[in-house]
Amino acid sequence: MRPNKFVIEKQVSGFRSDNGLSLSEPIALKSLLLKLNILTIFRPLSENFSGMCLKDKSGHRFMLVNSNQSQGRQHFTIAHELYHLYIEENPTPHKCNPGNGSKDPVEQCADMFASSLLMPETGICQLISETELTTKNISIATVLKLEHYFSVSRSALLYRLLNIKLITEITRAKIAALGVKSSVRSFGYDTALYESANEGLIIGDFGEKAHGLFEQGKISEGHYIELLHKINIDETQENEDSTRC
Numbered sequence: 001m002r003p004n005k006f007v008i009e010k011q012v013s014g015f016r017s018d019n020g021l022s023l024s025e026p027i028a029l030k031s032l033l034l035k036l037n038i039l040t041i042f043r044p045l046s047e048n049f050s051g052m053c054l055k056d057k058s059g060h061r062f063m064l065v066n067s068n069q070s071q072g073r074q075h076f077t078i079a080h081e082l083y084h085l086y087i088e089e090n091p092t093p094h095k096c097n098p099g100n101g102s103k104d105p106v107e108q109c110a111d112m113f114a115s116s117l118l119m120p121e122t123g124i125c126q127l128i129s130e131t132e133l134t135t136k137n138i139s140i141a142t143v144l145k146l147e148h149y150f151s152v153s154r155s156a157l158l159y160r161l162l163n164i165k166l167i168t169e170i171t172r173a174k175i176a177a178l179g180v181k182s183s184v185r186s187f188g189y190d191t192a193l194y195e196s197a198n199e200g201l202i203i204g205d206f207g208e209k210a211h212g213l214f215e216q217g218k219i220s221e222g223h224y225i226e227l228l229h230k231i232n233i234d235e236t237q238e239n240e241d242s243t244r245c
Contacts, residue, residue, distance in 0.1 A: 072153030079114035
């Protein structure tokens with residue numbers, strides 16, 4: 001399926017509506033992952049491996065995200081994987097590197113979906129002055145406000161602005177050439193969005209289900225601890241910490 005802007009926008013609108021999300025506000029992705037019960041694990045991965053996802057026949061969903069990459073890029077990866085999990089028909093497991101200019105039409109669709117989902121056009125326009133909307137001369141101050149409001153990387157935001165024709169390629173290239181962190185600091189913003197984070201974070205009820213099986217006597221303590229180790233939780237250390245408290 002070749003990317004089609006109007007189809008993608010309709011899919012994004014449907015996804016937001018199905019999940020009780022406004023059509024213009026930013027998304028709290030970690031809360032959404034928990035609500036959708038997608039077991040999500042953040043691990044350090046190589047630079048060209050942003051993430052992957054799996055969906056089995058029972059409807060269980062899993063996502064892996066590269067914690068070495070910036071938070072903004074992680075957010076784009078999550079939104080990209082949501083396309084594979086909820087929009088793509090018959091997805092197959094594969095390594096994803098969103099935003100790398102893939103020629104694969106499915107990956108292009110996933111990138112377009114992620115961009116639209118994270119940065120809805122209506123929400124963007126609400127934060128830009130009428131003068132800037134008219135002249136298409138958006139300032140770095142406005143770019144920074146949009147980046148932090150939608151929690152996205154500068155690259156993702158600039159290409160979104162370009163694709164919805166709110167800036168020209170000349171403006172995109174000019175702003176892209178600026179030092180990201182230096183411009184962030186000069187306007188008094190926190191740089192956390194542009195730094196790696198979430199290493200070892202797990203979102204989902206894997207541990208809860210494992211604990212329930214152990215409490216019901218359906219698995220042994222050894223099996224329970226083995227399951228926790230699979231998501232890097234040390235039950236022995238947890239008990240020692242609890243005793244100290």
